[in-house]
Amino acid sequence: MTKAQADELSRARMYALLGKLAPLIFLLALVIIFASLQPRFLLPLNLFNILRQVSIYGIIAIGMTFVILIRGIDLSVGAVVAMSGLCAAVVAKGGIEGRFMLSADGSGYHWALAALAAILAGTVAGLLQGMAVAWLSVPAFVVTLGGMTVFRGIALTIGNGGPISGFDEAFGWWGRGMIGPVPVPVLIFAAVALIAWVVLTQTRFGRAVYAVGSNPDAARLSGINVSGVTLSVYALIGFCSGLGGFVLASRLNSAEAVAGTGYELTAIAAVVIGGTSLYGGTGGVAGTVIGALLTGVLLNGLVILNVSPYTQQILVGLIIVAAVAFDHFIKRQSR
Amino acid sequence: MSHPSSPLGKDQQKPGRASSPGVLPFAPGSDAAPGSAPGVTAPLLEARGFVKRFFGVTVLDGVSLSLAPGEVRALLGENGAGKSTIINLLSGVHQPDGGVLLLDGAPVRFTRPLEADHAGISVIRQELSLFPDLSVAEAIFAGHLPLTRLGLVDWRQMREAARKALARLGLEIDVRAPVASLSIAHQQMVEIARALTRKSRVVIMDEPTASLSPNEVAHLGEIIAQLSAEGVAVLYVSHRLDEIRAFCQTYTVLRDGKAVSAGLVSETDIPSLIRDMAGREVEIGAAGAARQAGAPVLDLQHLASVPGGRGGQRVRDVSLVVRAGEILGLAGIVGAGRTETARMIFGLDPVGSGEILLNGRSFRAGSPAAAMAAGIGYVPEDRKGLSILPDRSVAENFALTGAVPAGPLGWNDRPGEAKALAGFVQRLGIRAASLRAPITTLSGGNQQKVILARWIALKPKLLIIDEPTRGIDVGAKEDVHSLIREIAAGGVAVLLISSDLPEVLALSDRIVTLREGETTSEQPAAHATSEGLMARMTRHG
Numbered sequence: 001m002t003k004a005q006a007d008e009l010s011r012a013r014m015y016a017l018l019g020k021l022a023p024l025i026f027l028l029a030l031v032i033i034f035a036s037l038q039p040r041f042l043l044p045l046n047l048f049n050i051l052r053q054v055s056i057y058g059i060i061a062i063g064m065t066f067v068i069l070i071r072g073i074d075l076s077v078g079a080v081v082a083m084s085g086l087c088a089a090v091v092a093k094g095g096i097e098g099r100f101m102l103s104a105d106g107s108g109y110h111w112a113l114a115a116l117a118a119i120l121a122g123t124v125a126g127l128l129q130g131m132a133v134a135w136l137s138v139p140a141f142v143v144t145l146g147g148m149t150v151f152r153g154i155a156l157t158i159g160n161g162g163p164i165s166g167f168d169e170a171f172g173w174w175g176r177g178m179i180g181p182v183p184v185p186v187l188i189f190a191a192v193a194l195i196a197w198v199v200l201t202q203t204r205f206g207r208a209v210y211a212v213g214s215n216p217d218a219a220r221l222s223g224i225n226v227s228g229v230t231l232s233v234y235a236l237i238g239f240c241s242g243l244g245g246f247v248l249a250s251r252l253n254s255a256e257a258v259a260g261t262g263y264e265l266t267a268i269a270a271v272v273i274g275g276t277s278l279y280g281g282t283g284g285v286a287g288t289v290i291g292a293l294l295t296g297v298l299l300n301g302l303v304i305l306n307v308s309p310y311t312q313q314i315l316v317g318l319i320i321v322a323a324v325a326f327d328h329f330i331k332r333q334s335r
Numbered sequence: 336m337s338h339p340s341s342p343l344g345k346d347q348q349k350p351g352r353a354s355s356p357g358v359l360p361f362a363p364g365s366d367a368a369p370g371s372a373p374g375v376t377a378p379l380l381e382a383r384g385f386v387k388r389f390f391g392v393t394v395l396d397g398v399s400l401s402l403a404p405g406e407v408r409a410l411l412g413e414n415g416a417g418k419s420t421i422i423n424l425l426s427g428v429h430q431p432d433g434g435v436l437l438l439d440g441a442p443v444r445f446t447r448p449l450e451a452d453h454a455g456i457s458v459i460r461q462e463l464s465l466f467p468d469l470s471v472a473e474a475i476f477a478g479h480l481p482l483t484r485l486g487l488v489d490w491r492q493m494r495e496a497a498r499k500a501l502a503r504l505g506l507e508i509d510v511r512a513p514v515a516s517l518s519i520a521h522q523q524m525v526e527i528a529r530a531l532t533r534k535s536r537v538v539i540m541d542e543p544t545a546s547l548s549p550n551e552v553a554h555l556g557e558i559i560a561q562l563s564a565e566g567v568a569v570l571y572v573s574h575r576l577d578e579i580r581a582f583c584q585t586y587t588v589l590r591d592g593k594a595v596s597a598g599l600v601s602e603t604d605i606p607s608l609i610r611d612m613a614g615r616e617v618e619i620g621a622a623g624a625a626r627q628a629g630a631p632v633l634d635l636q637h638l639a640s641v642p643g644g645r646g647g648q649r650v651r652d653v654s655l656v657v658r659a660g661e662i663l664g665l666a667g668i669v670g671a672g673r674t675e676t677a678r679m680i681f682g683l684d685p686v687g688s689g690e691i692l693l694n695g696r697s698f699r700a701g702s703p704a705a706a707m708a709a710g711i712g713y714v715p716e717d718r719k720g721l722s723i724l725p726d727r728s729v730a731e732n733f734a735l736t737g738a739v740p741a742g743p744l745g746w747n748d749r750p751g752e753a754k755a756l757a758g759f760v761q762r763l764g765i766r767a768a769s770l771r772a773p774i775t776t777l778s779g780g781n782q783q784k785v786i787l788a789r790w791i792a793l794k795p796k797l798l799i800i801d802e803p804t805r806g807i808d809v810g811a812k813e814d815v816h817s818l819i820r821e822i823a824a825g826g827v828a829v830l831l832i833s834s835d836l837p838e839v840l841a842l843s844d845r846i847v848t849l850r851e852g853e854t855t856s857e858q859p860a861a862h863a864t865s866e867g868l869m870a871r872m873t874r875h876g
Contacts, residue, residue: 204737204745211735214724221683221713221721222735222789223704281726 023274023290026323027297034301041304048183054296055189056081056244056251057263058289061270062189062196063240065288066233068271069200070213071280072133072140074234076147077241077267080125081260083155084245088118089164089255092171096164111171111250118246119239125151126238127231134230148264155257165254175251185247192240197285209233213280270295273323294323376403377440379568380425380456380537386433387420394420396592397434402537402568407559409579409600410572411612412589416808418572421589422539425570426458427451452478456537457530459523467515472497474514475529500528504558518670520551527558538562539570542806544578548668548834549869556582576605588612612809626820626844629659631695632797632828633680638689639852640675648687649675651852657797662819662829664843664860666836667872672852673832674716677799681713682706693797707736712795714786716802716832718779722786729770729777730756733785738792759788764814780811787815791822798822801832816842836865848872 018025034041060077067074092114095101103109125147132143177184200206208229211219220226244263249255274291276283298319302312378401387395395417402408412418423429425436427445435442438454445451466474472490473480475497481489497510506524514522523543530538540559544552559569559582571583579586580600587597588611596603596611633656640650650672657663667673678684680691682700691698693709700706703713715721724732730752739751756770763784767777774782783803790798800819804812819842823829833839839846843860848871856871 202747204741204747207731207734207747210727210731211724214726215720217721218724219735221681221703221715223707223737224735225702225704277726281724 020275022326023287023294023323026273026326027290027294030294030297030301034297034304038301038304041301044181046300046304048181048186050293050296050300051186051189052183052251053300054292055183055185056248057266057270057295058189058292059192059240059244059247060237060263061267061274061288061292062192062285063237064267064271065196065274065276065283065285066200066209067140067237068268068276068278069209069280069283070230070233071216071278072230072233073144073268074126074129074140074147074237075144075264076125076129076151077237077244078260078263079148079151079155080122080238080241081245081248081263082255082257083125083151083158084118084121084242085249085255085259086155086158086164086257087121088114088246088249089167090158091117092167093164096160099160108168111168111174114167114171115174115243115246118249119242122238122240122242122245123235124238126241127235129238130231130234133234134227152257159255159257161257163254163256165252167250167253172250172253175247175249176253185251188243188247192243193285193289200285205229205232210281213282215281266295269320273320295320376406378402378437379404379439381437381440382421382425382431382434383437384434385421385424385431385436387417387424387429388432394592395424395431398589398592398594399434400587400594400597402570404536404566404568405563406585407563407569407571407583409583409586410570410589411576411579411586411608412808416589416612417592418589419541420592422458422541422570422572425451425537425539426456449478452533455533455535456539457526457533457535458539458541459526459530459543460541468513470511471501471508471514471517471525472510474525475500475510475532477529479533496532497528500532501525503531504528505554520547523547523555535567537568537570539572541572543571544573544575548670552578576608579608580605609809626660626662626823628661628844629826631656632659632693633657633830634690634692634695635676635680636690636692638676638679638691639687640672640679641685641687649852650679650687653689653849653852653854655847655854655857657828657830659796659828660823660826661844662823662831662842664839664846665830665832665849666834666839666846666868667849668834670851671849671872673849674801675852676849677713677715677801677830677832680706680799681711707793707795710796712736712790712793712798714790714798714800714803716805718783718786718806723774723782725775726773728772729767729774729785732774733759733789733792736789736793738789738794755792756788759784759792763788763818778808778811780807780814783807783811783815784818787818791818795827797828797830799830799832802834803831804833804835804838812838836868839868840865 031041040046060081064074064077090096091102091109092111094103094108129140129143129147132138133140174184174188179187200209208219208224211222211224212226212229216226219229245255245260248259252259270291271283271288272278272291273294274283274287274289276287295316298316299312302315307315381399381401383399385395385398386393398417398421400408400410400421410418410421420429424431427448427450430444430446436444443454445454466477469477472494476493481492481496483489494510501508501510501524504524504527506521506528508517508521514525517525527538543555547555556578559571562569571579573579583600585598586600586603586608588595588608590612635653635655638650638653640648642648649670653672653676655663655665665673665676675684679686680700682702682705686699693711698709700709700711706713719725724735733756734747734752739748739755742748753770759765760767760770765777765781765784765788767781769776774785777785787800787803803815803819807815816838819829819831823844831839831842840860840863846856846858846860846863846868847854848856848868850872856868
């Protein structure tokens with residue numbers, strides 16, 4: 001190999017590495033910019049605040065990573081968050097006053113049953129949508145667009161349009177509690193991310209997810225149950241949304257039908273900024289975690305800098321497009 | 336190597352445009368570069384010292400070649416030799432890192448495919464680039480639709496012109512039909528018609544005969560001769576040396592990104608071309624050791640597909656037996672129902688009627704997974720569409736069939752997989768810079784070896800191999816052939832589907848021919864000849 005070739009190779013490798021690290025570099029750049037403009041940004045209290053804000057849609061973004069890896073999309077996550085939050089609230093309260101009672105004496109149930117109700121509701125919602133995608137071959141975009149209004153409607157029906165609030169201490173710990181300096185939702189997010197990372201990178205199921213996203217025909221021909229994988233992935237994002245709904249209700253000490261509005265876009269943005277391809281087959285959980293943090297840092301930084309909420313929206317949108325464009329530029333250079 | 340001389344020597348009095356000499360006097364050694372047509376007729380298109388690097392790897396290293404008006408030049412080389420890169424550079428898909436492209440003797444630089452298109456350079460690609468959902472007429476005129484005075488599409492004129500262009504090629508099809516409804520051969524004709532209506536001066540054909548029947552290949556030969564007579568230059572890229580002898584006047588052989596030989600086709604022979612391509616002697620069609628056929632593994636009795644499916648009932652009455660340890664060749668032209676038969680056995684398509692016996696027992700695979708559990712493997716013909724996971728690593732592509740069992744909780748046995756793959760890399764001579772790199776960094780031949788390894792590792796009892804060497808280079812082809820022989824010698828029943836008759840004859844113990852979904856003959860390969868098989872594949876009675 002001549003020197004010119006070696007140089008070219010190392011240049012391509014450098015760009016390839018840069019492409020992998022692009023979201024991380026972008027994140028660090030934002031942190032440095034915000035910290036230099038407003039030192040308060042770096043206070044541990046603020047950093048944990050960011051993490052706490054990130055954690056709920058982060059959990060959902062982890063599920064969304066699987067969906068996007070198999071070339072799918074889920075627009076219903078925000079609605080499922082609201083619906084499962086209300087399910088948890090109803091169980092925790094033992095019913096809704098004046099409308100129906102779940103227990104004979106009108107007392108509420110243990111937080112664990114409430115959490116189970118939320119997760120179960122989310123998983124079933126995901127499973128139903130997965131069936132439509134996998135078995136009826138309806139495009140995921142259409143199924144989950146429908147699901148978005150169906151589950152929001154169910155949430156409105158359960159709560160009769162109003163909020164259900166005021167839960168016991170143990171219920172509230174999952175959203176507001178701390179272990180040492182770390183908020184509990186952050187730990188839940190970390191645990192979900194870790195498990196998802198292990199599943200994707202170390203198990204046969206993870207490989208099947210990548211295979212289905214990379215070439216569904218080849219996957220089927222090699223003995224992979226493509227419908228089964230599709231179904232499982234939608235059930236999985238349902239599970240994540242249900243869990244997110246429970247944690248959100250716990251954190252706000254209230255559940256209502258408008259909760260989680262816009263979560264679908266935030267979650268999709270986190271996944272895509274994190275480098276997972278919308279065409280499926282490449283990307284992963286590590287990128288999504290960084291993508292979620294990036295979105296959180298951005299929002300928090302703008303608040304701390306007293307940027308008006310209207311301007312914030314404009315900036316967030318522009319920065320999302322810029323981050324993805326930068327990522328694509330780097331990837332092109334590395335070929 | 337024969338010294339290159341012009342095929343068109345008598346045209347000396349026509350030096351093209353006087354202002355644009357074919358060879359610049361100060362260009363060092365360019366007229367002696369292999370592949371450049373000598374300056375008898377001014378070249379229409381000339382690549383001089385092309386250099387191209389990807390990922391820092393040099394894929395073209397100073398390649399020169401030229402095309403004079405009416406010249407038909409063969410471009411040969413193993414996969415990975417740089418043929419596709421040359422096509423991409425000539426057609427503006429990529430830009431050279433070194434060297435110049437001369438059109439009518441003047442340097443040009445195409446930054447986009449459209450610019451090459453406007454300059455009169457058309458490419459007929461191996462993977463047809465047509466718009467499958469457009470009508471034939473629209474596909475022919477895409478990018479230059481005729482307009483009425485109001486700026487609307489002039490449908491009447493477009494259809495009429497499309498009909499005329501196709502008629503020139505001897506093809507009468509409904510120009511309003513969607514392109515996807517045509518056979519591959521007809522789709523190719525549509526692409527050629529597109530080149531004709533564009534008044535192309537240079538037509539590049541990339542493996543045009545890969546899916547054509549012998550009759551269609553002969554027809555394509557006539558069209559090429561016609562183009563040549565009209566002064567169109569043709570660059571003909573193919574692995575099929577018989578066609579090159581029949582269609583081309585000049586040739587250029589690439590190896591490892593360099594032009595290693597060039598000259599007149601009439602002054603060389605097939606063995607020397609193969610030697611130039613492979614850089615070593617390759618024996619084509621070496622007879623395998625006699626194998627001992629065992630008990631029947633697969634027995635098809637009057638198998639038929641479901642009537643009225645897409646493309647009609649492709650399989651109507653297929654009966655054949657494949658025994659353990661033998662290779663059964665299944666020959667037939669495209670559309671004869673060979674792949675459809677394989678798909679039914681493997682559980683990809685429903686069975687209409689008839690019986691499939693596996694090890695003597697009635698068998699219906701509901702899914703590929705069920706077929707695999709019953710000991711069947713299937714290497715499909717469409718490597719890109721049905722075999723590889725393009726974004727994933729070589730290692731992951733190998734592990735796809737799950738030949739190395741996972742641990743508890745579905746935990747991947749990475750060390751076990753790496754060990755198994757390393758064994759195959761050595762045994763099959765797989766050339767890969769890194770097994771962690773995407774499989775698309777490998778040449779077609781090496782990709783196919785990885786796919787074969789994926790299935791052999793499962794230790795199937797019946798292996799169906801569909802077009803195992805389509806689009807792969809000569810050296811890899813011989814490797815794949817010996818591998819298939821080895822598999823059969825190990826006691827596996829092999830059902831070999833191939834359009835390449837020499838391949839069927841060289842590998843098979845027995846040969847079954849299909850025509851229009853029916854078995855028309857069965858004979859030991861030792862008694863078969865290409866002509867006899869061809870007759871059984873194409874003619875009635």
